[in-house]
Amino acid sequence: MATPVGAAAAREQVWAALDAIDAAHALIRATSTDLVGNDFRVDIADRLEAQERINRGLMYRIFGELADPPDGSGSIAAVRAAVWTRLRITPREITRRCRLAARIRTQRSLTGATIPPELPVLATAIEAGSIGDDHIRAICQAVDVLPASVPPAQIAAAEAALVSHATGVDAGVLSKIGQRIADHLNPDGLFSDRDRARRRTLTLGRQGPDGMSKLTGLLDPGTRAYFEAITAAVRPGRHLPDTDKGPAADSRTPAQRCHDALRLALSTAIASGKLGTHRGHPVTVVVTTSLTELNQAAHAANDPNIAMPPPALTGGGSRLPMRDLISLAAQSIHYLAVFDDHTARPLFLGRQKRVATADQRLICYARDRGCTHPHCRAPGYHCEVHHAQPWSPRGRTNTDNLYFACSPHHTDVTQGRQHTTVTSGRLSWTDGTGPPRINHAHHPEELLRGGTDPPDGTGA
Structure with missing residues:
Protein backbone atom coordinates (compact mmCIF):
# COMPACT_ATOMS: atom_id res chain seq x y z
CA MET A 1 0.00 0.00 0.00
CA ALA A 2 1.44 3.35 -1.04
CA THR A 3 2.11 5.79 1.81
CA PRO A 4 0.24 9.12 1.39
CA VAL A 5 2.59 12.12 1.36
CA GLY A 6 2.47 15.64 -0.04
CA ALA A 7 3.05 16.28 -3.73
CA ALA A 8 6.51 17.84 -3.28
CA ALA A 9 7.63 15.14 -0.85
CA ALA A 10 6.31 12.39 -3.14
CA ARG A 11 8.22 13.76 -6.14
CA GLU A 12 11.45 14.01 -4.13
CA GLN A 13 11.04 10.57 -2.56
CA VAL A 14 10.25 8.79 -5.84
CA TRP A 15 13.05 10.53 -7.72
CA ALA A 16 15.59 9.70 -5.00
CA ALA A 17 14.51 6.04 -5.08
CA LEU A 18 14.81 5.91 -8.88
CA ASP A 19 18.28 7.48 -8.66
CA ALA A 20 19.30 4.79 -6.15
CA ILE A 21 17.99 2.07 -8.50
CA ASP A 22 19.94 3.58 -11.41
CA ALA A 23 23.09 3.63 -9.27
CA ALA A 24 22.59 0.00 -8.25
CA HIS A 25 22.10 -1.04 -11.88
CA ALA A 26 25.29 0.80 -12.84
CA LEU A 27 27.20 -1.04 -10.10
CA ILE A 28 25.89 -4.44 -11.22
CA ARG A 29 26.74 -3.71 -14.86
CA ALA A 30 30.25 -2.69 -13.86
CA THR A 31 30.81 -5.89 -11.83
CA SER A 32 32.13 -8.86 -13.79
CA THR A 33 30.25 -12.15 -13.37
CA ASP A 34 32.74 -14.26 -15.31
CA LEU A 35 33.82 -16.29 -12.27
CA VAL A 36 30.70 -16.47 -10.08
CA GLY A 37 29.49 -19.87 -11.36
CA ASN A 38 26.14 -20.92 -12.79
CA ASP A 39 24.48 -21.57 -9.41
CA PHE A 40 25.01 -17.94 -8.48
CA ARG A 41 23.97 -16.80 -11.97
CA VAL A 42 20.63 -18.59 -11.46
CA ASP A 43 20.28 -16.73 -8.14
CA ILE A 44 20.99 -13.47 -9.96
CA ALA A 45 18.45 -14.29 -12.66
CA ASP A 46 15.87 -15.07 -9.97
CA ARG A 47 16.44 -11.71 -8.24
CA LEU A 48 16.44 -9.78 -11.52
CA GLU A 49 13.22 -11.46 -12.65
CA ALA A 50 11.53 -10.64 -9.34
CA GLN A 51 12.67 -7.02 -9.59
CA GLU A 52 11.47 -6.78 -13.19
CA ARG A 53 8.05 -8.08 -12.16
CA ILE A 54 7.82 -5.59 -9.30
CA ASN A 55 8.87 -2.84 -11.68
CA ARG A 56 6.20 -4.02 -14.13
CA GLY A 57 3.60 -3.83 -11.37
CA LEU A 58 4.65 -0.25 -10.64
CA MET A 59 4.46 0.51 -14.36
CA TYR A 60 0.85 -0.72 -14.50
CA ARG A 61 0.04 1.43 -11.49
CA ILE A 62 1.48 4.51 -13.19
CA PHE A 63 -0.31 3.73 -16.48
CA GLY A 64 -3.57 3.38 -14.57
CA GLU A 65 -3.05 6.77 -12.98
CA LEU A 66 -2.09 8.28 -16.35
CA ALA A 67 -5.31 7.00 -17.93
CA ASP A 68 -7.45 8.12 -14.98
CA PRO A 69 -5.45 10.68 -12.93
CA PRO A 70 -6.51 10.79 -9.27
CA ASP A 71 -5.83 14.53 -9.31
CA GLY A 72 -7.73 15.02 -12.58
CA SER A 73 -4.70 16.48 -14.37
CA GLY A 74 -4.20 16.38 -18.14
CA SER A 75 -6.32 15.11 -21.02
CA ILE A 76 -6.15 11.47 -22.08
CA ALA A 77 -5.03 12.43 -25.60
CA ALA A 78 -2.21 14.62 -24.30
CA VAL A 79 -1.06 11.94 -21.85
CA ARG A 80 -0.99 9.26 -24.56
CA ALA A 81 0.98 11.57 -26.85
CA ALA A 82 3.51 12.26 -24.09
CA VAL A 83 3.91 8.55 -23.26
CA TRP A 84 4.23 7.73 -26.96
CA THR A 85 6.96 10.31 -27.45
CA ARG A 86 8.95 9.66 -24.29
CA LEU A 87 8.73 5.85 -24.03
CA ARG A 88 8.68 5.09 -27.78
CA ILE A 89 6.14 2.28 -27.41
CA THR A 90 3.34 1.60 -29.86
CA PRO A 91 -0.22 2.93 -29.34
CA ARG A 92 -1.45 -0.67 -29.15
CA GLU A 93 0.90 -1.39 -26.23
CA ILE A 94 -0.15 1.83 -24.50
CA THR A 95 -3.79 0.76 -24.83
CA ARG A 96 -3.02 -2.75 -23.55
CA ARG A 97 -1.30 -1.44 -20.45
CA CYS A 98 -4.03 1.08 -19.71
CA ARG A 99 -6.76 -1.54 -20.09
CA LEU A 100 -5.01 -4.02 -17.82
CA ALA A 101 -4.30 -1.28 -15.30
CA ALA A 102 -8.01 -0.42 -15.26
CA ARG A 103 -8.82 -4.04 -14.35
CA ILE A 104 -6.41 -4.28 -11.42
CA ARG A 105 -6.80 -0.92 -9.70
CA THR A 106 -9.55 0.79 -7.76
CA GLN A 107 -11.76 2.92 -10.00
CA ARG A 108 -13.93 5.93 -9.31
CA SER A 109 -17.58 6.12 -10.35
CA LEU A 110 -19.16 9.24 -11.82
CA THR A 111 -20.47 10.09 -8.34
CA GLY A 112 -16.99 9.83 -6.83
CA ALA A 113 -17.54 6.51 -5.05
CA THR A 114 -14.70 3.99 -5.25
CA ILE A 115 -15.17 0.74 -7.20
CA PRO A 116 -13.04 -2.29 -6.22
CA PRO A 117 -10.68 -3.75 -8.82
CA GLU A 118 -12.24 -6.18 -11.27
CA LEU A 119 -9.41 -8.67 -10.55
CA PRO A 120 -8.31 -7.94 -6.97
CA VAL A 121 -6.30 -11.13 -6.37
CA LEU A 122 -4.40 -10.63 -9.62
CA ALA A 123 -3.80 -7.00 -8.62
CA THR A 124 -2.17 -8.08 -5.36
CA ALA A 125 0.07 -10.60 -7.15
CA ILE A 126 1.16 -8.02 -9.72
CA GLU A 127 1.98 -5.47 -7.03
CA ALA A 128 4.01 -8.08 -5.13
CA GLY A 129 5.92 -9.01 -8.28
CA SER A 130 5.16 -12.71 -7.88
CA ILE A 131 3.99 -13.27 -11.46
CA GLY A 132 5.12 -12.15 -14.90
CA ASP A 133 3.40 -10.71 -17.96
CA ASP A 134 2.92 -14.16 -19.50
CA HIS A 135 1.11 -15.31 -16.35
CA ILE A 136 -1.05 -12.17 -16.42
CA ARG A 137 -2.10 -12.82 -20.01
CA ALA A 138 -2.95 -16.47 -19.26
CA ILE A 139 -5.06 -15.51 -16.22
CA CYS A 140 -6.95 -12.78 -18.07
CA GLN A 141 -7.65 -15.10 -21.02
CA ALA A 142 -8.88 -17.85 -18.71
CA VAL A 143 -11.24 -15.48 -16.88
CA ASP A 144 -12.48 -13.76 -20.03
CA VAL A 145 -13.48 -17.03 -21.71
CA LEU A 146 -15.98 -17.82 -18.93
CA PRO A 147 -19.61 -17.14 -19.97
CA ALA A 148 -21.74 -14.48 -18.28
CA SER A 149 -23.89 -17.24 -16.75
CA VAL A 150 -21.08 -18.21 -14.35
CA PRO A 151 -21.79 -16.56 -10.96
CA PRO A 152 -19.37 -13.79 -9.88
CA ALA A 153 -18.36 -15.79 -6.80
CA GLN A 154 -17.17 -18.69 -8.97
CA ILE A 155 -15.29 -16.33 -11.29
CA ALA A 156 -13.57 -14.81 -8.25
CA ALA A 157 -12.67 -18.30 -7.02
CA ALA A 158 -11.27 -19.18 -10.45
CA GLU A 159 -9.17 -16.02 -10.43
CA ALA A 160 -7.79 -16.83 -6.97
CA ALA A 161 -6.96 -20.40 -8.00
CA LEU A 162 -5.19 -19.29 -11.16
CA VAL A 163 -3.11 -16.70 -9.29
CA SER A 164 -2.18 -19.29 -6.67
CA HIS A 165 -1.02 -21.76 -9.33
CA ALA A 166 0.84 -19.00 -11.22
CA THR A 167 3.41 -18.82 -8.43
CA GLY A 168 4.44 -22.43 -9.10
CA VAL A 169 4.02 -23.10 -12.82
CA ASP A 170 4.82 -21.41 -16.12
CA ALA A 171 2.24 -19.69 -18.31
CA GLY A 172 1.83 -22.71 -20.62
CA VAL A 173 0.75 -24.96 -17.76
CA LEU A 174 -1.35 -22.14 -16.31
CA SER A 175 -3.30 -21.90 -19.59
CA LYS A 176 -4.13 -25.61 -19.34
CA ILE A 177 -5.30 -25.13 -15.76
CA GLY A 178 -7.50 -22.27 -16.95
CA GLN A 179 -9.01 -24.52 -19.63
CA ARG A 180 -9.71 -27.20 -17.01
CA ILE A 181 -11.45 -24.63 -14.80
CA ALA A 182 -13.56 -23.50 -17.78
CA ASP A 183 -14.54 -27.11 -18.49
CA HIS A 184 -15.62 -27.50 -14.86
CA LEU A 185 -17.62 -24.25 -14.65
CA ASN A 186 -19.18 -24.60 -18.09
CA PRO A 187 -19.23 -28.36 -18.77
CA ASP A 188 -21.87 -28.14 -21.51
CA GLY A 189 -19.99 -25.41 -23.36
CA LEU A 190 -23.02 -23.14 -23.30
CA PHE A 191 -22.43 -19.57 -24.45
CA SER A 192 -25.04 -16.91 -25.01
CA ASP A 193 -25.21 -14.53 -27.95
CA ARG A 194 -23.79 -11.89 -25.61
CA ASP A 195 -20.84 -14.13 -24.75
CA ARG A 196 -20.07 -14.75 -28.39
CA ALA A 197 -20.43 -11.07 -29.28
CA ARG A 198 -18.02 -10.19 -26.49
CA ARG A 199 -15.39 -12.64 -27.75
CA ARG A 200 -15.61 -11.97 -31.51
CA THR A 201 -12.37 -10.53 -32.82
CA LEU A 202 -10.28 -10.24 -35.96
CA THR A 203 -6.75 -8.86 -35.83
CA LEU A 204 -4.59 -8.04 -38.83
CA GLY A 205 -0.94 -8.47 -37.89
CA ARG A 206 2.00 -6.43 -39.05
CA GLN A 207 3.12 -6.74 -42.64
CA GLY A 208 6.27 -8.83 -42.95
CA PRO A 209 9.30 -8.19 -45.18
CA ASP A 210 7.69 -10.38 -47.86
CA GLY A 211 4.49 -8.34 -47.75
CA MET A 212 2.49 -11.10 -46.04
CA SER A 213 0.33 -10.40 -42.98
CA LYS A 214 -0.97 -12.75 -40.29
CA LEU A 215 -4.72 -12.75 -39.62
CA THR A 216 -5.99 -14.10 -36.29
CA GLY A 217 -9.32 -14.00 -34.54
CA LEU A 218 -12.59 -15.63 -33.53
CA LEU A 219 -15.64 -15.66 -35.82
CA ASP A 220 -19.16 -15.65 -34.47
CA PRO A 221 -21.52 -18.34 -35.89
CA GLY A 222 -23.09 -16.03 -38.48
CA THR A 223 -19.74 -14.85 -39.82
CA ARG A 224 -18.53 -18.44 -39.95
CA ALA A 225 -21.61 -19.36 -42.00
CA TYR A 226 -20.73 -16.66 -44.55
CA PHE A 227 -17.11 -17.80 -44.64
CA GLU A 228 -18.08 -21.45 -45.13
CA ALA A 229 -20.27 -20.52 -48.10
CA ILE A 230 -17.49 -18.51 -49.74
CA THR A 231 -14.84 -21.19 -49.19
CA ALA A 232 -17.21 -23.82 -50.59
CA ALA A 233 -17.54 -21.75 -53.78
CA VAL A 234 -13.76 -21.61 -54.17
CA ARG A 235 -13.44 -25.34 -54.62
CA PRO A 236 -10.61 -26.95 -56.65
CA GLY A 237 -10.48 -25.51 -60.13
CA ARG A 238 -12.74 -22.54 -59.36
CA HIS A 239 -11.70 -18.91 -58.96
CA LEU A 240 -8.03 -19.52 -59.50
CA PRO A 241 -5.93 -16.46 -58.60
CA ASP A 242 -4.27 -16.16 -62.03
CA THR A 243 -6.21 -17.68 -64.92
CA ASP A 244 -8.94 -20.27 -64.98
CA LYS A 245 -6.95 -23.30 -66.12
CA GLY A 246 -9.33 -25.96 -64.88
CA PRO A 247 -9.32 -28.46 -61.97
CA ALA A 248 -6.19 -30.32 -63.14
CA ALA A 249 -4.12 -27.14 -62.90
CA ASP A 250 -5.26 -26.26 -59.36
CA SER A 251 -2.45 -27.12 -56.96
CA ARG A 252 -3.72 -24.97 -54.09
CA THR A 253 -3.98 -26.43 -50.61
CA PRO A 254 -7.31 -26.15 -48.73
CA ALA A 255 -5.80 -23.34 -46.63
CA GLN A 256 -4.72 -21.45 -49.75
CA ARG A 257 -8.21 -21.79 -51.22
CA CYS A 258 -9.64 -20.34 -47.99
CA HIS A 259 -7.30 -17.38 -48.41
CA ASP A 260 -8.41 -16.89 -52.01
CA ALA A 261 -12.06 -17.16 -50.93
CA LEU A 262 -11.63 -14.34 -48.43
CA ARG A 263 -9.94 -12.20 -51.08
CA LEU A 264 -12.76 -12.93 -53.52
CA ALA A 265 -15.39 -11.95 -50.95
CA LEU A 266 -13.63 -8.69 -50.07
CA SER A 267 -13.01 -7.67 -53.69
CA THR A 268 -16.63 -8.49 -54.61
CA ALA A 269 -17.95 -6.43 -51.71
CA ILE A 270 -15.79 -3.43 -52.67
CA ALA A 271 -16.66 -3.72 -56.36
CA SER A 272 -20.38 -3.82 -55.52
CA GLY A 273 -20.31 -0.16 -54.47
CA LYS A 274 -22.75 -0.93 -51.64
CA LEU A 275 -20.38 -0.30 -48.71
CA GLY A 276 -21.16 3.41 -48.58
CA THR A 277 -18.56 6.13 -48.22
CA HIS A 278 -15.62 6.72 -45.91
CA ARG A 279 -14.58 10.35 -45.34
CA GLY A 280 -15.97 11.41 -48.71
CA HIS A 281 -14.71 8.45 -50.78
CA PRO A 282 -16.62 5.33 -51.78
CA VAL A 283 -15.21 2.49 -49.69
CA THR A 284 -12.40 1.20 -51.87
CA VAL A 285 -8.65 0.70 -52.02
CA VAL A 286 -6.62 3.93 -52.15
CA VAL A 287 -3.09 3.59 -53.52
CA THR A 288 -0.41 6.19 -54.17
CA THR A 289 2.58 5.93 -56.46
CA SER A 290 4.32 7.98 -59.14
CA LEU A 291 3.98 7.97 -62.90
CA THR A 292 7.68 7.10 -63.21
CA GLU A 293 7.25 4.02 -61.02
CA LEU A 294 4.15 2.92 -62.93
CA ASN A 295 6.03 3.15 -66.22
CA GLN A 296 8.97 1.25 -64.77
CA ALA A 297 6.66 -1.48 -63.48
CA ALA A 298 4.98 -1.81 -66.86
CA HIS A 299 8.34 -2.32 -68.59
CA ALA A 300 9.64 -4.63 -65.84
CA ALA A 301 6.62 -6.89 -66.29
CA ASN A 302 7.81 -7.65 -69.82
CA ASP A 303 11.58 -7.31 -69.45
CA PRO A 304 13.41 -9.37 -66.75
CA ASN A 305 16.42 -7.07 -67.07
CA ILE A 306 14.45 -4.12 -65.66
CA ALA A 307 14.09 -4.01 -61.89
CA MET A 308 10.63 -3.68 -60.40
CA PRO A 309 10.20 -0.32 -58.58
CA PRO A 310 9.51 -0.07 -54.83
CA PRO A 311 6.00 -0.96 -53.62
CA ALA A 312 3.19 1.56 -53.74
CA LEU A 313 1.48 2.56 -50.49
CA THR A 314 -2.16 1.99 -49.57
CA GLY A 315 -4.32 4.36 -47.58
CA GLY A 316 -3.96 1.96 -44.67
CA GLY A 317 -0.19 2.38 -44.65
CA SER A 318 0.69 -1.05 -46.06
CA ARG A 319 3.05 -1.81 -48.94
CA LEU A 320 1.51 -3.01 -52.19
CA PRO A 321 3.98 -4.47 -54.71
CA MET A 322 3.62 -2.95 -58.14
CA ARG A 323 2.65 -6.29 -59.72
CA ASP A 324 -0.24 -6.54 -57.24
CA LEU A 325 -1.20 -2.93 -57.88
CA ILE A 326 -1.43 -3.55 -61.63
CA SER A 327 -3.47 -6.70 -60.99
CA LEU A 328 -5.89 -4.91 -58.66
CA ALA A 329 -6.33 -1.96 -60.99
CA ALA A 330 -7.22 -4.33 -63.84
CA GLN A 331 -9.99 -6.01 -61.83
CA SER A 332 -11.89 -3.12 -60.25
CA ILE A 333 -11.91 0.63 -59.88
CA HIS A 334 -9.69 2.05 -57.14
CA TYR A 335 -8.55 5.50 -56.24
CA LEU A 336 -5.04 5.65 -57.61
CA ALA A 337 -3.18 8.85 -56.77
CA VAL A 338 -0.45 9.31 -59.35
CA PHE A 339 1.52 12.48 -58.68
CA ASP A 340 2.23 13.52 -62.26
CA ASP A 341 -1.28 12.80 -63.51
CA HIS A 342 -3.15 15.16 -61.18
CA THR A 343 -1.94 18.53 -62.39
CA ALA A 344 -4.99 19.08 -64.60
CA ARG A 345 -7.60 18.14 -62.00
CA PRO A 346 -9.69 20.83 -60.20
CA LEU A 347 -7.91 20.91 -56.83
CA PHE A 348 -8.12 24.60 -55.85
CA LEU A 349 -11.60 25.52 -54.64
CA GLY A 350 -10.80 28.68 -52.68
CA ARG A 351 -13.76 29.68 -50.49
CA GLN A 352 -16.36 27.73 -52.44
CA LYS A 353 -16.70 25.08 -49.73
CA ARG A 354 -15.13 23.96 -46.49
CA VAL A 355 -15.14 20.19 -46.94
CA ALA A 356 -12.23 18.79 -48.94
CA THR A 357 -13.02 17.03 -52.19
Missing part, protein backbone atom coordinates in the same frame (compact mmCIF):
# COMPACT_ATOMS: atom_id res chain seq x y z
CA ALA A 358 -12.16 13.42 -52.98
CA ASP A 359 -9.35 14.65 -55.23
CA GLN A 360 -7.85 16.67 -52.40
CA ARG A 361 -7.91 13.69 -50.06
CA LEU A 362 -5.97 11.78 -52.71
CA ILE A 363 -3.26 14.43 -52.62
CA CYS A 364 -3.12 14.08 -48.82
CA TYR A 365 -2.76 10.32 -49.24
CA ALA A 366 0.08 10.82 -51.70
CA ARG A 367 1.94 13.52 -49.77
CA ASP A 368 1.26 12.78 -46.08
CA ARG A 369 0.47 9.02 -46.15
CA GLY A 370 -1.06 9.39 -42.69
CA CYS A 371 -1.42 11.73 -39.70
CA THR A 372 1.14 14.53 -39.86
CA HIS A 373 1.58 14.88 -36.08
CA PRO A 374 5.12 13.85 -35.03
CA HIS A 375 5.40 10.15 -34.17
CA CYS A 376 1.74 9.43 -35.04
CA ARG A 377 1.34 6.29 -37.16
CA ALA A 378 -2.39 6.59 -37.91
CA PRO A 379 -2.77 5.77 -41.64
CA GLY A 380 -4.63 7.90 -44.12
CA TYR A 381 -7.79 5.80 -43.89
CA HIS A 382 -8.12 6.92 -40.26
CA CYS A 383 -7.40 10.61 -40.79
CA GLU A 384 -9.41 13.78 -41.24
CA VAL A 385 -8.42 16.65 -43.53
CA HIS A 386 -7.02 19.49 -41.45
CA HIS A 387 -6.82 23.15 -42.56
CA ALA A 388 -3.30 24.32 -41.73
CA GLN A 389 -4.56 27.90 -41.87
CA PRO A 390 -7.90 27.68 -40.03
CA TRP A 391 -10.83 27.90 -42.43
CA SER A 392 -13.02 30.21 -40.36
CA PRO A 393 -10.86 33.39 -40.30
CA ARG A 394 -9.20 33.38 -43.72
CA GLY A 395 -8.01 29.89 -44.60
CA ARG A 396 -8.86 28.46 -47.99
CA THR A 397 -9.84 24.93 -48.98
CA ASN A 398 -6.81 24.62 -51.25
CA THR A 399 -4.57 21.60 -51.55
CA ASP A 400 -1.55 23.45 -50.15
CA ASN A 401 -3.56 24.25 -47.01
CA LEU A 402 -4.93 20.74 -46.41
CA TYR A 403 -3.10 18.02 -44.51
CA PHE A 404 -3.98 14.76 -42.81
CA ALA A 405 -4.56 14.61 -39.04
CA CYS A 406 -6.11 11.80 -37.02
CA SER A 407 -9.17 12.66 -34.93
CA PRO A 408 -7.38 13.05 -31.54
CA HIS A 409 -4.67 15.31 -32.95
CA HIS A 410 -7.17 17.26 -35.03
CA THR A 411 -9.10 17.86 -31.81
CA ASP A 412 -5.90 19.02 -30.08
CA VAL A 413 -5.53 21.75 -32.72
CA THR A 414 -9.20 22.71 -32.55
CA GLN A 415 -8.99 23.08 -28.76
CA GLY A 416 -5.70 24.97 -28.87
CA ARG A 417 -3.40 22.36 -27.35
CA GLN A 418 -1.40 22.09 -30.59
CA HIS A 419 -0.48 24.56 -33.32
CA THR A 420 0.43 23.82 -36.94
CA THR A 421 2.40 25.64 -39.61
CA VAL A 422 3.34 24.76 -43.19
CA THR A 423 7.09 24.64 -43.81
CA SER A 424 8.69 23.46 -47.03
CA GLY A 425 5.47 21.75 -48.12
CA ARG A 426 5.07 19.73 -44.91
CA LEU A 427 2.92 20.36 -41.84
CA SER A 428 4.82 21.10 -38.62
CA TRP A 429 3.35 20.74 -35.14
CA THR A 430 4.18 22.23 -31.74
CA ASP A 431 2.50 22.42 -28.35
CA GLY A 432 4.25 25.72 -27.65
CA THR A 433 7.01 24.23 -25.50
CA GLY A 434 9.39 23.50 -28.36
CA PRO A 435 10.06 24.18 -32.02
CA PRO A 436 7.64 22.86 -34.66
CA ARG A 437 8.35 19.31 -35.81
CA ILE A 438 7.25 17.19 -38.75
CA ASN A 439 6.30 13.53 -38.75
CA HIS A 440 8.83 11.02 -40.12
CA ALA A 441 6.76 7.95 -39.13
CA HIS A 442 5.19 7.68 -42.59
CA HIS A 443 8.43 8.68 -44.33
CA PRO A 444 11.09 6.37 -42.79
CA GLU A 445 13.28 6.91 -45.84
CA GLU A 446 13.94 10.42 -44.50
CA LEU A 447 15.45 8.97 -41.33
CA LEU A 448 17.49 6.49 -43.34
CA ARG A 449 18.92 9.45 -45.24
CA GLY A 450 19.75 11.10 -41.93
CA GLY A 451 16.92 13.58 -42.21
CA THR A 452 15.78 15.11 -38.92
CA ASP A 453 14.03 18.29 -37.91
CA PRO A 454 16.57 21.12 -37.75
CA PRO A 455 17.06 22.98 -34.45
CA ASP A 456 15.10 25.94 -35.73
CA GLY A 457 12.09 23.70 -36.35
CA THR A 458 11.72 24.62 -40.00
CA GLY A 459 11.07 20.99 -40.94
CA ALA A 460 13.12 21.36 -44.09
